[in-house]
Amino acid sequence: MSANLTGHLLADDPALSPLTRALVALREEVVQAWMDAVRSAVPQAKELPLPILANTLPAYFDTLAALLTPGYPARVLNDLGAVASEHGGERARMTDYDATAVIHELQIFRDVLFRALHEHGVALGDGGHAAVSAHIDASIRESANAFTVVQAALREQFVASVAHDLRTPLSTAQMAAEMISHTSNDPNVRRYAEKIVASTQRIDGMTRELLDRIAFCKTGAVRLEIHPVDMTALMREVVLAAASAHPVELTLEREGIEGWWCGDAIRRVAENLVNNAIKYGAPDAPVRVTVSTTPERVQLMVHNAGDPIAPEDSESIFQLYRRAGSRGPGSGWGVGLPYVRRVAEAHGGSVLMSSSIDDGTTFVIDIPLDARPFAGAPSAA
Structure with a gap:
């Protein structure tokens, strides 16, 4: 599996x-x-x-x-x-x-x-x-x-962020120049002020065009509150809550896999993956959750049997408001998986996905055991 x-x-x-x-x-x-x-x-x-x-x-x-x-x-x-x-x-x-x-x-x-x-x-x-x-x-x-x-x-995110932040001081400069133009009795001062207004308006237009072209996502970075977390205890709680709706099996490499993560964010990620596995998995097969480790990293794996995710949807499901086409219009995958990716990447880790008719669908969150040095890492999601 x-x-x-x-x-x-x-x-x-x-x-x-x-x-x-x-x-x-x-x-x-x-x-x-x-x-x-x-x-x-x-x-x-x-x-x-x-x-x-x-x-x-x-x-x-x-x-x-x-x-x-x-x-x-x-x-x-x-x-x-x-x-x-x-x-x-x-x-x-x-x-x-x-x-x-x-x-x-x-x-x-x-x-x-x-x-x-x-x-x-x-x-x-x-x-x-x-x-x-x-x-x-x-x-x-x-x-x-x-x-x-x-x-x-x-790079696009950085440019868009800078362009967005420029608009506030640019607007302030434009209003100040307009005030000078309206209140000064010196024609030279008014002429220079009008040039400033015209230039700031041009820059503002260029900035807005840049933002429109990039179509910058305004969801912002995931905020993490890093603290000690026992991943095994956390996953027991998630599995226990989900098991009331569908059989969920938990396999632990060992007890007490402890690390430094944002517990609330990881819990939400795990709940999202488990709930999706229940929702889209085969109704007669259990969802399987596994927690394991490699050197200084931890893996959280969620697997379900059932219809696979189409290969052409393997990337789009991680994009905001995009859904897997094979699962029907409006059926899900809208914001949950992009959040999963953003949380994993903000911890300095990655998300892996595998899906096929024979083996079902598997998602793996692979993150450092101690995310403190990497908290808030950039995400392309």
């Missing part, structure tokens, strides 16, 4: 091929070696906190490994693209990377992976080696493209 999206495939899972199991057994070693190599080779990564440097790489590694199991669900290929895109998007929001750095670190990943396989005597064969290399090439494109798109969105 989408364990690849949290980086928790098991090396002894009999459903996986021997080759996939061999790769999964090397996950921690490869991820650590990759982080060390990236810190050494990518200048922008040298001072990154560990949870930001690690990003969604454990999920990426497991998804790549899963593709080496013949007959593994077809949706895994889509998962790989989604995880790669989230990797690039998080780099745009949380680091000083440029596109070259994003590409470089995934090239480093390929080198580290193949070196580890060679050292441990794991033979992919010519076909396997070519397939993994091709998937990594595709991931580099997906990640770099997402980085560019998110960076452009953040």
Whole structure:
């Protein structure tokens, strides 16, 4: 059930091929070696906190490994693209990377992976080696493209914010110049004042046109009040409340997964995902909630069986007031999922989504265990 999206495939899972199991057994070693190599080779990564440097790489590694199991669900290929895109998007929001750095670190990943396989005597064969290399090439494109798109969105937000803020002092200057023009007896003063009025009016018009073109979203940043939270206790409360309407199963990696988050926001995110899973999932199948961890990050996964989200809707459902077309007009997905993304990103994390006919729909919130250094991080949502 989408364990690849949290980086928790098991090396002894009999459903996986021997080759996939061999790769999964090397996950921690490869991820650590990759982080060390990236810190050494990518200048922008040298001072990154560990949870930001690690990003969604454990999920990426497991998804790549899963593709080496013949007959593994077809949706895994889509998962790989989604995880790669989230990797690039998080780099745009949380680091000083440029596109070259994003590409470089995934090239480093390929080198580290193949070196580890060679050292441990794991033979992919010519076909396997070519397939993994091709998937990594595709991931580099997906990640770099997402980085560019998110960076452009953040630039637009910044420009729109500055343009919006300029209008108040501009209006004040215009009113002051008009007052001078009406009250001064000096014709030169009036002439200069009229020029100021005309210029400020032109600037105001340009500013309004800029704001119209960008169509700036005025919802503002998500406000977080960070404090110690026991994620396991919080999720027990959410599941208990939801279970009165529909069976909900909770799986915990361990008790007492504690961290620093905005409890109210995380609760609302979890309630939103669980309620959506109940609403759109198969009525005869339970909703499954899982809480797990990777180094200095926590994953909250919500899964439901039933009709999948269409691939063309996989991004639009996270956009404000956009709904998944396959679910009918006015049926939902309007503001809840954009809020989910904004909260995850404001904690310095990401949202992963996987959906297929065979495996149902899974959402994963992947955030740092301690969000205090990243609270209020920019969001492209």
